[in-house]
Amino acid sequence: MCTEPVKFGQRALDCDKCGAWTHSLCGEMDNDLYDEIVNTNFDWMCPICEATHFDSSFFSSSSDNSDPECSTQETGKKQSTKAKPKSSHLKTVKGFTILNINFQSIMNKRSEWESLLHDIKPDFIQGTETWLEASIDNAEFLPEEYTAFRKDRPNDRHGGVIFVYRKDIPVIRRLDLEGDSESIWCQLDIEGRRSLLFGTVYKPRHDDIDTVIDFKNTLEIINSYSKLKDIIIQGDFNQPNVNWDDWSVIKDHSASKETAELLMQVLQNNGLDQLVKRPTRLNSILDLAMTNNASIVGEVDVIPGLSDHEMVKTVWKIGLKRNRKPPRKIYLRHRAETDKIKQDLSKFQEEYSSSKNNNSVQKKWDNFESKIKEVMEAHIPSKMISSRWNLPWFQREHRRMCRKKRRLYIKAKLTGDQAHWDEYKEFKKVVRRTLNKSRRDYINGTLAETVKENPKAFWSFINKIRKEEAGVADLKVNNKIVTSDGDKAEVLSSQFASVYTRKRHHIFRHWGGVTYLTYHTWLSMKMVSSSNSRT
Structure with a gap:
């Protein structure tokens, strides 16, 4: 049992014997069990009192889905029936991976960026310093499997944030949560559990207190909702003077003390845990990952990045329902039996x-x-085929080089030896040059030379970098997400039919001093006349 007080908005229960409040995490209680207790009239006794109306197996079978976040609802009177905890689906369904990346220009690092997606295959990317502008389309730097929400700087390319996600995951953007700062908020509704909110934030300077205030206001809006949501926030906060081990401001540091204290206060008041404990740039932790539910965190790792910032890779223990396209049949026409077809x-x-x-x-x-x-x-x-993204210029030797770069990075981190850091940085440059050359040679050499012999490969590459076809976004109807094309068509058809009304046309119109009968009125009169004549 912890000795920390229960703050407003945290998930906790009031003991019916001693009156003490206990965090759901400290009571070894998963989300399903907590909701079961809150929504019924059971008495609840804290572990200290060692007197409970539940079986001992209730708490011995707790899952990893405990929640340090919040609710202040009280339980009511005792019932004789015992509640049965719901089994969690998180143990049987694979989770998802997020990369937190400081790009410092996506377009200048397309070869490394494409090889990274091909190698790690993340489900989401929360990126900062994209350096993009409106004239650059998503299809120019994203493979077919991904799409993105962006907020580019209108007058300065040295900034911008992006949220990249797989097309088979139904994510919606929450523009109502985005203020004036460089941030993107998205929501993912998952059947059978709380919704997920993703926040991608870029604070360009250590003394940028306006971004922190905007961040604080967004969290206040989220906390005002009646339904609790799991929050995942990542980005570059550029606050090097915070010691995240003990949540204190580093003394005699040149960075803004006021901004650092406000940032930590905002996180603590909203029950957010900061997960990154290793430096992401030099000796400072600038790229952060936060959540209000530490039980859904599976893995947090700092890996080699695309700029002078390292990347943060996080794995989350939440199962996702993907809208994968079914395999499609293609005919191998070059092997057709033409004589039998003609017969x-x-x-x-x-x-x-x-x-x-x-x-x-x-x-x-x-x-x-x-x-x-x-x-x-x-x-x-x-034969049956499914859509699969491959990098034709990314060979086995490139994969080996990327893995070697990763090993050199880990070695330098563990030893702290400057010689090992120099070795890693030098090899990182070699990898970048090699990947750029391989991609350039493929485009200028292989594709250009085989355009006549193999036009399919050429046009396949060209089509991938054309304008992205967004189509109709996923629709939310009666708290359910509609994702398939057929269901979307039915929903839109019903909506249009429900709001369509026949306009009443005037019987007579006047033009040029002449009064005449309108066509629609004449047609209606003719149909009535024909009907009467038949009867």
Whole structure:
């Protein structure tokens, strides 16, 4: 049991015997069990009193999904029926990975950026200092599997934030949470659990107190919601004078003490844990990762970055429902049995010409279409394929070099020897030059030389860097996310039908001093007249 007081907004229970408040984490209570108690009338006794109306197995079978965040609801009167804890799905479903990256220009590091996505395959990227502008489309630096929300600096390219996510994850942007600072907020609704809020924040200077105040205001809005949400915040906060081991300001540091104290106060008042404990630039922790639910954190690691900042890689123990596209069938036409196809179609033509049927045009077309498909299935081999992103210029030797760079980085971190750091930095430059050369040679050499012999590879590359086709975004209907194209069409059709009303047209109109009958009124009168004449 901890001795820390329960703060406003934290998940906790009031003991019905001693009256003491206990954090749900300290009571070894997962989210499902906590919600079960709060939403019923059970008495609850804290572990100190050692008197509870639950089975001892209730707490011995607790999961890792405990929550240091918050609620101040009290339990009511005792019931005779025992509550049964719900089993958590987090143990059986794989979690997701986030990269927190300071880019210092995405476009200048496309080869390293593409190889990073190909190697790690993250689900989300929370990036700062993108140095992008409105004329640069997402498709120019993102593979087909990903899309992104951006906030570029309008008058200065040396900034900007981005939230990259896989297209099969239904993320929505929360513009209502974004203030004037460089930040992006997104939400992911997951069936059966609390929603996730992702915040990507860039504080460009150590004394930028306005960004911290804007950050504080956003968290106050989030805390005002009736439904609790798990929050994940990452970004570059540029606050080198904070010792995150004991949450104190480093003495005699040139960075702003006032901004550092306010930042720590905002995090503590909102129950946010700062997870990064290793330096991300020189000897300072500038790139932070925060959450209000430490139980969902699986792994936090600092790995070699794309700029003078290192990256923060985090793994989260939350299962995601992905909207993966099903495999599609393609026909291998170069292996088709053309002679048999001609025989079958000639036979079908003779039978169709000799037959006398009075079928409708639609029926005739259905017969013709079914016959074509039957012939294709019989004489053209096929295979099932799924969309898969590959880097044609990223070879095995490049993967080995990236792994060696990672090993040199770990070695330098562990020893702290300047010679090891110099070795790592020099090899990092070699890797960057090698990747850039490989990508450049592929575009200027392989693609250009084989454009006549293999135009498919050339146009495939060109199509990937064209304008991104966003399509219709995922829709939220009755608290459920609609993701498939067919369901979206049905929802939009119903919406349009519900708001459509027939306009009432005037019977007569005046123009040029002449009064005449409108076409719609004439048509309606003619239909009524025809109906009366038939009766």
